[in-house]
Structure formats: structure tokens, C-alpha cells
Amino acid sequence: MEDVIRVLLIEDDEDDYFLTSDYLDRCESPSFHLTWVTNSSDALDILQRKNFDLCLLDYILGSENAIDVLEVLKSNQITLPVVILTGQNDVAVDEMVMRAGAADYLQKSELETPRFMRTIRYAMVRREIENERVERHKIEQKNKAKDKFLAHLGHELRTPLTSILGYTELLLDENRYPDVEQELNIIHTNGKHLLSLLNDLLDMSRLMAERLELTRKDIELDGLMTDVYSLMNLAAKDKGLQLILDSENPVPEQINADPTRLRQVLINLISNAIKFTDKGHINVSVELLSPSMASSRERLLFRVADSGIGMPPNKLETIFQPFEQIEDVMRANHGGAGLGLAISRELVHMMGGEINVESSFGKGSIFSFTIDPGTLEGIPRRRLSLTLPTRRDNEELNLHVSGRVLIVDDLRELRRLTGHLVSQCHASVAFAENGVKALEAVLQAEEEGHPFHLVLMDIHMPVMNGIDSLKAIRRHKSNVSVVALTAANRKGLKQSLLDSGFDEVLGKPIDRVALTQILDRYLIRTEGPAPSREFEKQRAPEETISKTVSRKVLLIEDDEDAAELIQLLLANQGHDVIIAQTGNQAISTMREVVFDVILMDLTLPDYHGYDLAEDTRRLQSSAQVFIVSGYQPEKEKMESLGIKGALLKPVAKADLMELFESI
Known part of the structure; x- marks a missing residue:
């Protein structure tokens, strides 16, 4: 509670004002600063110009009563706690003023009793609680607005990226312009880099909003680790580095985890190790930790050690903090948004573990993290040992x-x-x-x-x-x-x-x-x-042969460039594609033509994709409906509407091939 409590007294009896003022002046802790007005009009005027912590309100003010004043304050969005003062003891009045929004009800005869001070303290505490609730609500609203903005930003960026990457890929495939092949490759590479930055930003946003969920399943550990090795070994070889995978002790053949997110963390750490290592090796190891005082269950420990540049001690404390590395990333010119390690930390926490780093400047770094591998009882265990491919000319x-x-x-x-x-x-x-x-x-x-x-x-x-x-x-x-x-x-x-x-x-x-x-x-x-x-x-x-059946496709997309690109990619695969740029145009087309496949964006000028999906099911019950959008679709909503799947922009030729192969 504040050292000085600012009190507004609304009282039309001067004697009662003096009595209240005298009592409050004699209080040493807390101290009070009293302002006196005699009617609701003057009270409203001063409340709109100055801040007060508490209002003491006489129940009868000439032609007004406390309920009238409370209504005036409420209609003008004035929210300070109000304690009603009355000269009589009336339970009915007590209930009425409390329902009208008063913080408490007090008889004037109790002004110089301990109950008066308790009433003020309780009113102030309730005010602080309410202020905290209002501030929390404001923060939640700001976070929701930020999440909506980021989702919208992601959609707006993914749509043009579809055209940039798609048309560049087509030009490279057709090889019509060999003189500019190098430039086209640069466009394609940088477009994919931009997409990677965007994915990191959106992943971080979902993690901070606690909207990212794990999908745990039983997975073969050696298979997952070997797949990660296969993906990263080419990048290591490109820099002349040796990538080694091994286990410190026998590890379970099968664990229960989210394979996508576990793979994401491993690839993130190995990619960083390759990025900051110019010569030597990257050693990836797995170890099973026995139960300890800190954890009653076995934990799986992953370690990524490199012989790279390392980090000074003052950088280790903030290395996993989001947005803390931006200045270092810019100065070092290593690329990226500085979010990869922050994302990895949050994912590891969601998987029931911790992530740590040990590093010495100029001597390399060791990143390690643990996860909860699920129940391992009865699971066979053996050492992972990856034989490196033989080098040949x-x-x-x-x-x-x-x-x-x-x-x-x-x-x-x-x-x-x-x-x-x-x-x-x-x-x-x-x-x-x-x-x-x-x-x-x-x-x-x-x-x-x-x-x-x-x-x-x-x-x-x-x-x-x-x-x-x-x-x-x-x-x-x-x-x-x-x-x-x-x-x-x-x-x-x-x-x-x-x-x-x-x-x-x-x-x-x-x-x-x-x-x-x-x-x-x-x-x-x-x-x-x-x-x-x-x-x-x-x-x-x-x-591209797997299924070459020609299908009648309705593409509902308001971005002309993205629509024309997807139409071209599907036409090259032998499909007949009609474009609709609005929901109403799509409805009209569906009334005239029967389609095998319908691809729809979620954001259209006149329709939301989910609403349009309901009309689509009614008009084209035999068509298979897929979402193609820059927004991450809601899985439950898709299932309830009978939507078969989704593609997240930017859409590549291979994405469309796989989609139609699955039909």
C-alpha cells in the first residue's frame, strides 16, 4: 500500500467532513491526503483531472444517493474503490450499494474505530488485485494482437515466397537461360534462407504463446540418429569436416518422444557446430543417464561437440535467450535470426529436459541436452556405432x-x-x-x-x-x-x-x-x-512418375502470382486447373463444374477458408479438399470440416507432387 493514500471525500455535511479529515490527519501510517467535494458533478470533474486511490462516498447527497453517484462513475469508466458512508444501519442499503459496485459499506459512527482502517486497507488491497488483473488482461490482449500480427505477417511473406521460389525452380528445371543459372541459384538459395528465418520467427512466437504442442510416439532411436547424420553429413563434408556419431554406453533401441522436434533440436545444434567450425570434427554422442536425486527416471543425454571458434564466458549466460544474440549475429555475419538456440531450449523443456553449453574461446563448444525418453522397461539396449562411408575418388x-x-x-x-x-x-x-x-x-x-x-x-x-x-x-x-x-x-x-x-x-x-x-x-x-x-x-x-492420373482441380487463391504458379506446376503434372480468386467466384464455379480436388487459401477477400469449406462440402461432397495457406491451419477444425490435409506456403513442385500422390 502507498505511503500516502489519496482520498476523495464526497460529502455534503461540513461537520462530517471535519470529523473525517481530523481522523485521517491523526493517522501516521499510512498517511492520507484528503480532497473534499459535495456532489457528483464536482466529483466527476476532479476525478477526470486527478488520480485518487480511494473514494469515501456519503450515502445521501441532497437529491442524490450513493447508487446514483456509483452509476455516474461507472458510466464514465472511473474504477477506483468506493467505500459508502452512512448514518444508519440498514442491511437492505448495504446489499444495494454492494451490488451497485461499492467496495464496502461503513457507518459514520465507526470512523474512529479500527474497523474504519481495516475497511480502507481491504479496499486498497482489492484495488491492487483489480489493477493487476487489468494489467494482465492488457498484456494478454497485446500478446494476442502480437500473435495475430505475426500470423498475418507469416501469411503475407509466405505468399510472395511461393512465387519467388516456385518460378526460380521452374527456370532452373527448364534450363532455358544457362547464362543466368548462377544468378537463379543465388535467388533460390536466398529465398530458402528467408523462409528459414520466417519459420524460426513463427516457431518462437508459438512457443512464447504456449501454442506449440508435442506429438509423442514410439520411435527407433538408431534410425532417427542415422537420419540426422545422413542429412547433416553433406553440409559437414562441404566444409571439409568429419561428422562422427556414437554412444557413450548402451542406449534403448526405442524411445517415446516427438521425432520432428527432437530432430529439429539436433539439426539446429549440429548446423551451428558446422557453421562455427572451419576445420576438425563434429562429434555427436548419445548417453543414457541413470536415475538420480534430481530425477527418479532415466534420462537420455545428447551431446554435440565441435572444434570450432568457441565462445567467451560472458556470452554463455545469454546464449539461449531469444533476441539477445541479434547484435552478435549481425556483427559476425553468420546469418540467421539468433533464435535457433532459444527455440531449442524451449523444445527441450517441453520434452522434459534441460540444455547446457560449455565453451572456451578458440577451443570449441559442447552443447548438451537431456530429454525424457518415456518408460524404458523391457526395451533392448545397445551401443550406437556409425561406420563412416568409405571415401572414393x-x-x-x-x-x-x-x-x-x-x-x-x-x-x-x-x-x-x-x-x-x-x-x-x-x-x-x-x-x-x-x-x-x-x-x-x-x-x-x-x-x-x-x-x-x-x-x-x-x-x-x-x-x-x-x-x-x-x-x-x-x-x-x-x-x-x-x-x-x-x-x-x-x-x-x-x-x-x-x-x-x-x-x-x-x-x-x-x-x-x-x-x-x-x-x-x-x-x-x-x-x-x-x-x-x-x-x-x-x-x-x-x-515425377508415381501417379499420372489427370485430375480436375479448383484452386481458390486471391494472389494472382501464386495462383498462376500453382496452376502452371499442376498443369505440368497433367492436371486441369481452374482458378477462383474469391469465395463467391469459387461457389459459382462449383455449381457448374465437378472437381476431383479443391485447393483453397484460408484468407480470401470475401470468405474465410473454414466457412468456404463448409459450403464446399455441401456443393462438392466427392471432392477432396486441401488447404494451401501461409497460416498454420487448426488440426481439429480441419478434421471437423473433412479437410484432407494442408500445404504451408511457399509451395514447391515436390510438395504438390507428394500431395497428389497421396490422393
């Missing part, structure tokens, strides 16, 4: 083959990485995201008379795993060669997979030498120099 790896290869993996990045390695040997490439899609692609290709010559099949996938997919392929009398891809290296696994019907087993991370040998064995070797650009253009359509 480029001449030994120069292979020219022809044939069609289907790559099956649930991780898009690994599909693309494997596809890149296969296409370097000049084979045609198609993709599938799980065993069901692989089965469909194999059977459809054979039905159309263009069968695959080889399938590279990951073992651990959702919907249908690799082993079940292979069995289903054989049940349909297909004899296509299928090679298993697996990160597991437990004893007897290779023979078990061969016994299951796989033609070969290829370990992850994929060794290019071993992959080349597989391609040489199952595809047709072609002689001569590397294919020309013209050959690549002729071969390009085959690289």
Missing part, C-alpha cells in the same frame, strides 16, 4: 545407368537426398512416402506398361512399414527388385530382411559407393559421357 563413382527407381521413405528430406544420389547416376526417380503409396505406385506403373526396375524401401515407416509393403507387392505377383534401407545394425537383421524377400539390404546413412553398386547390379549400364542437358529435359517427366 569421383572417377570410381562415375556410373551411367538407365532405369526407373522408386524411393520410399517417410522423411521428405531423405527421399530427396537419396533421389539426388540416384539421379547423379542418371536413372529416373519417383517417390513414395510410405508402404501403401509404394504398393500403389508399383502396381500402377506395371499396369501402365512402365514398370519400375528397382525399389529402395525404408523399413520403419508409418501407415505401412517396408516389410509389409514388400509382402503386399509380392502378393500382387510383382517381381520388381526391392532393396531394404535401414539404419538398424543389430545382429541377424540383414539375414532376417533377406529371408523376408528383400533382394539386398543397404544401410543408412547411405554410402554412395554401396548405392552405386546396387544401381549397377539392378539397372542397365550405359556407356559414354554424362547425359546432356537436352537428355535431362527429356528424362525429367519420368522423374
